[in-house]
Amino acid sequence: MDDDDRVFKALADPTRRFLLDLLFARDGRTLTELESELEMSRFGVMKHLKVLEEADLVVTRRAGREKLHFLNPIPIRQVHDRWIDKYTEHHVTALLELKADLEENES
């Protein structure tokens, strides 16, 4: 399994995406803290974090008996750059910003 494959496989599961959402909101959390946000057993969460770590989407630092988890945006950006060139990016961002503006005025 190559690097790309690891990243995309890691992103394919909703629980793992939710873990990334949690870390996007606030970095540096432990396994136990992340587990408390999910319905799943600790073993399940640990397995998912391992997959994210092996894909380099999450990087970790040990602090005593705790292991702190951080979101790494680099692989995400590389996914983007694979299929969106600079020219297309300009159009797509403009389109999505327009869409966001319209939805704001609706509410």
Add this chain to the structure above:
Amino acid sequence: MDDDDRVFKALADPTRRFLLDLLFARDGRTLTELESELEMSRFGVMKHLKVLEEADLVVTRRAGREKLHFLNPIPIRQVHDRWIDKYTEHHVTALLELKADLEENES
């Protein structure tokens, strides 16, 4: 299965990512043309294209008995925006451009 799930599941397979690569290089191809680039049977390729289409990563247009396939960059950009805010984007792009420059000088 929600929209997000369809996109990420679609991206999880290497054959489907290769199909996106082909369409990124040149749009508007038929099933038969795409099939000729792969080792797989026509049925396999068709199944993969269906998954990509249901995820809205590929959009199609019929022309007689042919079906033309086009890459849609919108879902890819939305993946990016989910975990990379404007501030982080600035840092990450700068870092990746630096990395690209260095690797260019190596060769």
Add this chain to the structure above:
DNA sequence: AAGTTATGTGACCTAAAGGTCACATGTCAA
């Protein structure tokens, strides 16, 4: 040292995804 807390490993079961095939429909061209 002893109890508690935090994380790690391997086996196991079940559900889902990838791939092929027989068969089928629709369209073009002579």
Add this chain to the structure above:
DNA sequence: TTGACATGTGACCTTTAGGTCACATAACTT
């Protein structure tokens, strides 16, 4: 209208991924 071409459907099999558990190691606290 007959033959060739392009795409579509459902069943089937095999591999892989998600989830839980029994068991285990390591570090903080008193």
